[in-house]
Amino acid sequence: MTKSSFLKRVISSKTFSYVLILLLIFGLVSLGREITYRLSLKKELVRKEVRIQTLEAENQELIDELLKRKTEYYKEKQARLKFGLSKPGEEVVVILEDDDERESSGVNNNYFGKKNSNIKLWVEYFFK
Numbered sequence: 001m002t003k004s005s006f007l008k009r010v011i012s013s014k015t016f017s018y019v020l021i022l023l024l025i026f027g028l029v030s031l032g033r034e035i036t037y038r039l040s041l042k043k044e045l046v047r048k049e050v051r052i053q054t055l056e057a058e059n060q061e062l063i064d065e066l067l068k069r070k071t072e073y074y075k076e077k078q079a080r081l082k083f084g085l086s087k088p089g090e091e092v093v094v095i096l097e098d099d100d101e102r103e104s105s106g107v108n109n110n111y112f113g114k115k116n117s118n119i120k121l122w123v124e125y126f127f128k
Helices: 003-011 014-069 072-083 099-105 118-127
Strands: none
Touching: 014 072
């Protein structure tokens, strides 16, 4: 028996065909998994890059806010607003709303200013 006839018999056998088909299926499944894995890695990389960009933008905003808060102008403005401080020679002026302005703006005078009896408040609550 020669090598070529043996080789022809092996190649033409059903067992060889089945083994070849199994190897082909195994290779295609492995290739599919690898492609899926690489696509998922690429998507994750894109998500991470977007996250990095948003964090860098947020970081820049925080740095700008910090630099703004370190200025003397900002410190002076906050001292004037929060604590009512003023420079020497200046006077602080507080403007109060009139009763007419309160009513037109929707502020209830019963709770901010005028003192009504408890019974009168209950009557207004139920019947107005």
